[in-house]
Amino acid sequence: MIAASAKIHPLSVVEEGAVVGENVVVGPFCHVGPRVVLHDDVELLAHAVVTGRTTIGRRTRIFSNAVIGGDPQSLHHDGAETTLVVGEDCTIREGVTMNTGTTEGGGETVVGNGNLFLANSHVAHDCRIGNGVILSNNVMLAGHVRVDDRAILGGGSAVHQFTRIGRQAFIGGLSAVSYDVIPYGMLNGNPGILGGLNVVGMSRAGMEKPVIHQVRRAFKQIFEAEGSIRANAAAIRGDYADCPPVIEILDFIAADSDRALSSPHRGKG
Incomplete structure (x- = not known):
């Protein structure tokens, strides 16, 4: 179902079964899969791909060459249909990848509202991302990671699977996050060391x-x-x-x- 007010470029493919809301804009050379839901005012820039059983919240913008809703990169994935839910007012920049969940991980990857994902950052299967989170360029989240509200992850940082990052924590660029980071904590280095509190952010x-x-x-x-x-x-x-x-x-x-x-x-x- 495609709303009458949606603007879909003739060089894009929106497969039958997709739900496209009011005032959605789909630029040229995009692909929208048959199980995708794009809520009102979503914008896909040229060459964006949204696939899988994926829901994109209102006013979220997805930039070129992002692939949102791809299958989980997990050897344990049994091929079952799982989901990705992205909230409202998110900005997903060039080359970002987000995967659906795995059956063993609950079957769902969840991204909250008002988040910023800079170029080439990755959200793996079964992650839980809060609201107001920033993933800088090339940040890598492994599977089952939880990132709470307003946390900021610096460029090139990598987070081990099943790790929790607390609310308003700050992760320095190029850091290796192997263990849980407390709310308001500030972590830097490889291996990551908790250096104190994110006083500026507080x-x-x-x-x-x-x-x-x-x-x-x-x-x-x-x-x-x-x-x-x-x-x-x-x-x-x-x-x-x-x-x-x-x-x-x-x-x-x-x-x-x-x-x-x-x-x-x-x-x-």
Whole structure:
């Protein structure tokens, strides 16, 4: 079904079965598969490909040579039809690739709203991307990675499968992210080392200085005190009951995960 207001270039292919919303623009030499849904005001620039069982949210723009909704690059994929859901107001630049999920991973790759994916970045099968996330050029997310709201990943960084990156974390360019990164954490290097907190990002997000000071104090208690990270985090919970950002970090640390935690000293904890 193609809305009457959609503008589809005659040199593009929109296969029968695709759903194309109001005011969608499909530029020349694009390909839209038969199980694709393009919601209102989506724009595909020349040579963009959207395939698989893929849904693209309103006002999202997909630039040239991006391939969105390709099969998962997994040896365990059994060929079953899986999905990719991309939210609203995303910008997906040249050469970006996003894959559908795998059956063993829940069958769905999910990308939230207002995200920016710069050229040649990759979102693998079964990833979960929050809102307001930035993947810079050539960022590589392996399968089953979770990236929470407003995290920023610098150019060329690579994230190991099943790794979690917390809200508003910052990953430096060319970093190797092998272990979970706490909310507001700042990680750099290969192997990636947790160097502190994303104080600049916290300030830009409107966090007040007294709250930032509390988070910094908690960070030192968790990562610089004797004992394990998880034990230190559990020990201070009662002291920060009125500080939501610290509680967010503590909950992240306490949650079950397939990966260890990045730390300042050992690379993991």
